[in-house]
Amino acid sequence: MALQEVLRYLDDHQDDHLKQLCEFLKIKSISTQPEFRDDIRRAVDFLESELMNLGLHPEIIQTEGHPLVYAQSAQREGLPTLLFYGHYDVQPVDPVELWDSPPFEPSLKDGWIHARGASDDKGQMFSHIKAIEGFIRTGADLPVNIKLIFEGEEESGGKAIFAYTKEHSAKLACDMVVISDTHLYDEQTPAICTSLRGLCYMEVVVTGPAMDLHSGIFGGAVRNPADALCRILSQLKDEQGRVRIPGFYEDVIVVSEEIRNEMLQLGHSDDVLKGETGVGALFGESGYTSLERMWIRPTCDVNGIWSGYTGLGAKTVIPATASAKVSMRLVPNQDPERIASAFSAYVQDICPEGVSVAVHRLGCAKPVQLPRDSALVLAGKTALEKGFGHKAVFIGDGGSIPIVGTFQEYLHVPVLLLGYGLLTDNIHSPNERFKITHYYRGIRTTALLLGEVAGLVPLKILR
Amino acid sequence: MALQEVLRYLDDHQDDHLKQLCEFLKIKSISTQPEFRDDIRRAVDFLESELMNLGLHPEIIQTEGHPLVYAQSAQREGLPTLLFYGHYDVQPVDPVELWDSPPFEPSLKDGWIHARGASDDKGQMFSHIKAIEGFIRTGADLPVNIKLIFEGEEESGGKAIFAYTKEHSAKLACDMVVISDTHLYDEQTPAICTSLRGLCYMEVVVTGPAMDLHSGIFGGAVRNPADALCRILSQLKDEQGRVRIPGFYEDVIVVSEEIRNEMLQLGHSDDVLKGETGVGALFGESGYTSLERMWIRPTCDVNGIWSGYTGLGAKTVIPATASAKVSMRLVPNQDPERIASAFSAYVQDICPEGVSVAVHRLGCAKPVQLPRDSALVLAGKTALEKGFGHKAVFIGDGGSIPIVGTFQEYLHVPVLLLGYGLLTDNIHSPNERFKITHYYRGIRTTALLLGEVAGLVPLKILR
16 A cells, blocks of 8 residues: 555655654754845745755745745646745844754754754754655656745745735645644644634834933822833733733633533643643633734733843833734634724824823734644644544643635635644743654654545545 | 232133143043043143142042142131142043033033033032132131032042041041032022032842743733833832832931021022923922932932833833832931831832842932021121022032031031032033132132131030
């Protein structure tokens, strides 16, 4: 049977696949810092060469930002089509002094591969390419039609993939989008992520005096912008952790008891969460468990604040301005645009007298709810269970992957979030890593997914 | 008459005195930045040479920080003794790009001398030296005994002058300390400052997670330290501008109706204050005028705050820590040590669950109340009125000059704050300046002060 041959090929070539991933990880494809533009190009060349070798005729799509890399297998009538998405760009490496080994010199230690991008997302996206290689190198026909699109601006908020999806939805047409950029539930338990929170990221700037004032001479007679900003921010949530912005919860879909019960059965441990975050006590919206607070409830956080003198020692100023970055995580069906407007209006409303406040939008992403009963998604679950040898669960994720909403909106198909990483992979942090066995299992899982989806034909049952 | 000759000499030598001040102002005696250590030495040399030329046998006192410069005239039995204090160090010049002319290339424009230190305090302290020169160069006997002490750490919070005053109070013994490091009430009206607020400067550090967390993944389940800090800071004052720290007002001396009426008669304009500070509306403790809020009421201000991501764009973190600098201005008889303890206890008390808070003291200064009915102080008032040709007033100052309290405590004599500067001299800011006519009038005023004080003998009426 062809699939068995493919899996054997994949097992036999694990060492090669690890070496090839290391080559990919050596490329410093940091998208947000312009000095790495040549490295971005090298990452594109690397992918182009990989895909070319597989006979997939890659297309390099130039954009206003970094290129998109697209490829597809010969599309055969009557077969389901899967669109794989991933991103070849990585986060910056600062603070680089906290890395145990150089971020772009992949190091294999205790069963892990350490490097920037190992988990997010080079390691995960590369699993798909290697699985496809298994079919092609063993001479097996691909059992489904494959499309692949990789972008280089995921970590820098680029817009190219969004515009391309809208403009080329026919080209990207498929039966399901597959993305591996999430994580297992825990080291044993594979997971399909079926909800992502949305995002509404704002900047608040309070302005008072025309210049920093001497706090001795003028202190007591003028409103202090830093004080005013603190008053505003401390009114965003109440003492029970509930957001106070009028209308904030209006469109929130109440999650069913069934799903809440299913979440309870995951057996999530608050002690483990305390250990992961290093806090002495957890805190959140009353009436909800920690998992619910992270996955199915919206929230609001201060991400940064700055005003006045922040150096060593004492400087006696009343700052002229005070600023903060504040973001809200949203759940279905909260509309980021509407929430942004409500936030601005509320902040204006509660701004104390004697100062003025300006509110800017820095970014919005819609929350997404993904199907869990689609036959295609269930095929993904079966593949995961076979690939990782353990029952898979449905999970939520508190973070946002904005392209997911765009795929749903323009391609009208399910998106399967098939995570091969771990929550503890230190993505976006020093010492990013990817468990080597998970890399191999991920490759197998993708191959198995192709087989499972192929088993669903005739196609009419797919939708 | 000798004094008339002195005043004529001072009038005749205004150009010389201006040139000499410019030489003094060229020296980059920034005390807080170690790279200016040689310039500090040059400022000391400059003063040593000035005082040597006057036959005053200066003494350079080495300390753990920058040197003190001390000198005295021959002390004659039966004459009152005045101790002049000033500081030869200056503030840093950043942001230097906002200066209209280089800060250490004194520039004469429209009747002002522009340079770092022109008003604070080189110009003002140099007035005293020039007035004394008037007596010595005209061969007039000094009508009072003179002692001079200049320090080089006033702008950097150095401790040398405090230690020296405590250890050498006999050497510094005098009938009155004279300090010109304040300002006129307005361009016409000279003033004696009779109250200075004290200071209690604290740093507050809130700690939550062990590291910055992804605000998508964990947002909603842990207390955000920046949010907690805002909650703490917004509870330091109530909506009426009153400080909420328990016991904060307990030792505050209620200022008499007489003094409050006198302040009212100064005709202070809130519109002028709005213009000076650039705020649209004033705000402060209810029940008090703006002048009262700045001079005779204690207050609390956030001087700086920082946490999380403060760069361009969006970064989705829950910060691990959040910090703020907070200072309280105190009035008689608030005790800075006691207030610091009350502050710490209150902050601990209101710290929200899920984070911890640490409070550090960065500095304390006692509030001071200076006599306004001493014959010596009244002599100063008369000198000011003669020197500036306008009735003088008593004013307060919201700022702190910590050495004043130490002089009071260890020398047991009145301190006369005889300001020759203006509130609008841009001290500590770009484009510091000193009005040239005020420099000349200051020199005359110091000379007149010596005459007025001499007229008070026999000495017994002085105390």
